[in-house]
Amino acid sequence: MSEAPERTPLRQALRLLIIVEAGLARPRSAVEVVEAAIAGGARAIQLRNKGDTARELVAAGRRLTPLLRRAGALLFVNDRFDVALTLGADGVHLGPEDLPVATVRAVAPEGFLIGRSADDPRLARDSVADGADYIGCGTVFPTSTKSEAGDVIGVEGLRRVVRAVPVPVVGIGGITVERARAVAETGAAGIAVVSAVMRAPDPAAVVHSMLQRFQNS
Amino acid sequence: MSEAPERTPLRQALRLLIIVEAGLARPRSAVEVVEAAIAGGARAIQLRNKGDTARELVAAGRRLTPLLRRAGALLFVNDRFDVALTLGADGVHLGPEDLPVATVRAVAPEGFLIGRSADDPRLARDSVADGADYIGCGTVFPTSTKSEAGDVIGVEGLRRVVRAVPVPVVGIGGITVERARAVAETGAAGIAVVSAVMRAPDPAAVVHSMLQRFQNS
Numbered sequence: 001m002s003e004a005p006e007r008t009p010l011r012q013a014l015r016l017l018i019i020v021e022a023g024l025a026r027p028r029s030a031v032e033v034v035e036a037a038i039a040g041g042a043r044a045i046q047l048r049n050k051g052d053t054a055r056e057l058v059a060a061g062r063r064l065t066p067l068l069r070r071a072g073a074l075l076f077v078n079d080r081f082d083v084a085l086t087l088g089a090d091g092v093h094l095g096p097e098d099l100p101v102a103t104v105r106a107v108a109p110e111g112f113l114i115g116r117s118a119d120d121p122r123l124a125r126d127s128v129a130d131g132a133d134y135i136g137c138g139t140v141f142p143t144s145t146k147s148e149a150g151d152v153i154g155v156e157g158l159r160r161v162v163r164a165v166p167v168p169v170v171g172i173g174g175i176t177v178e179r180a181r182a183v184a185e186t187g188a189a190g191i192a193v194v195s196a197v198m199r200a201p202d203p204a205a206v207v208h209s210m211l212q213r214f215q216n217s
Numbered sequence: 218m219s220e221a222p223e224r225t226p227l228r229q230a231l232r233l234l235i236i237v238e239a240g241l242a243r244p245r246s247a248v249e250v251v252e253a254a255i256a257g258g259a260r261a262i263q264l265r266n267k268g269d270t271a272r273e274l275v276a277a278g279r280r281l282t283p284l285l286r287r288a289g290a291l292l293f294v295n296d297r298f299d300v301a302l303t304l305g306a307d308g309v310h311l312g313p314e315d316l317p318v319a320t321v322r323a324v325a326p327e328g329f330l331i332g333r334s335a336d337d338p339r340l341a342r343d344s345v346a347d348g349a350d351y352i353g354c355g356t357v358f359p360t361s362t363k364s365e366a367g368d369v370i371g372v373e374g375l376r377r378v379v380r381a382v383p384v385p386v387v388g389i390g391g392i393t394v395e396r397a398r399a400v401a402e403t404g405a406a407g408i409a410v411v412s413a414v415m416r417a418p419d420p421a422a423v424v425h426s427m428l429q430r431f432q433n434s
């Protein structure tokens with residue numbers, strides 16, 4: 001699209017990473033909630049939709065792509081590098097059961113972004129050495145929506161990871177508006193949220209409030 | 218490897234496509250069964266291992282790759298185009314819930330092979346128009362191991378698909394040594410098998426017998 005703005009720089013976009021779980025947005029559509037999040041200032045979206053087939057993920061991604069592009073927002077796909085490729089997404093997010101960072105980096109197009117979940121400094125450093133562009137770090141606070149994210153590491157655990165790597169680190173796990181400032185104080189680039197936005201009665205307002213906590217980072 | 222033979226041509230390799238389900242091979246390893254299948258003459262392997270994570274698939278694929286390369290056998294990965302890419306596999310096999318053929322073709326490297334499941338002539342023709350290099354067609358006979366493959370279409374249903382497309386068609390679903398000749402008579406390039414080889418006490422012998430039915434195709 002000719003009116004599309006520049007792609008938001010990674011560190012700036014990662015002040016708030018909205019993880020899309022369509023099931024949690026109901027009865028609203030994921031598109032409706034993401035639209036509101038973008039209106040509130042969000043510029044990074046990760047398509048997760050656990051349980052979706054590859055074909056469903058592609059369809060969901062195609063519904064989101066136009067509005068993300070209009071805003072210069074970044075699109076990441078959870079786990080499925082192939083879905084990210086076919087959507088022309090900006091990157092993929094890889095967890096412990098997903099493809100290794102190094103194997104994706106070896107075949108990814110120039111400029112393709114790779115995020116990696118890491119809850120300790122050593123794994124974070126290794127991931128960056130393998131080619132990760134950012135780290136998703138948690139679980140920072142206890143949460144119900146991503147039990148597979150591992151142990152609760154607290155803001156101190158997050159701080160240790162932030163200090164270990166030069167790339168942006170986003171905290172994840174139970175982060176609410178009230179807790180966002182404590183996360184910002186660790187030096188994290190931003191936060192990743194699932195329920196806090198997917199389930200919010202007013203997603204734009206929540207996004208706006210969360211972003212304010214990271215205004216100076 | 219310097220001693221590696223030429224890659225087996227697709228149509229010839231597809232005389233027998235061994236679908237790997239490690240769970241069915243137990244207590245033997247998938248590598249052991251595939252090694253026997255290769256010794257029996259098989260030259261096409263599809264890594265399926267339903268339920269495996271991407272990381273597990275990559276590990277399983279890496280265990281198979283050296284022996285396939287030594288034999289000039291083709292490696293396909295079920296569903297996960299990204300796993301196929303990172304393994305340097307020859308191709309991917311796509312079913313109805315997987316990525317669309319056209320979207321994979323648009324981003325796949327030159328020469329990358331795409332198979333597509335299709336149980337009727339129209340879908341088969343559309344798949345070839347989208348860029349599929351071969352068709353997996355079934356369920357030919359009732360079977361327990363791939364209930365998701367759809368209705369039983371019989372050898373007549375297979376014959377209709379074979380006649381509809383210029384690319385190789387492999388029959389799948391309940392095909393035993395006894396039934397292989399009836400499948401060969403449809404003009405199919407070959408057959409795809411799961412249990413018949415994974416569970417065989419002597420996989421090399423089964424493969425050898427099955428291949429004989431397709432000797433002249």
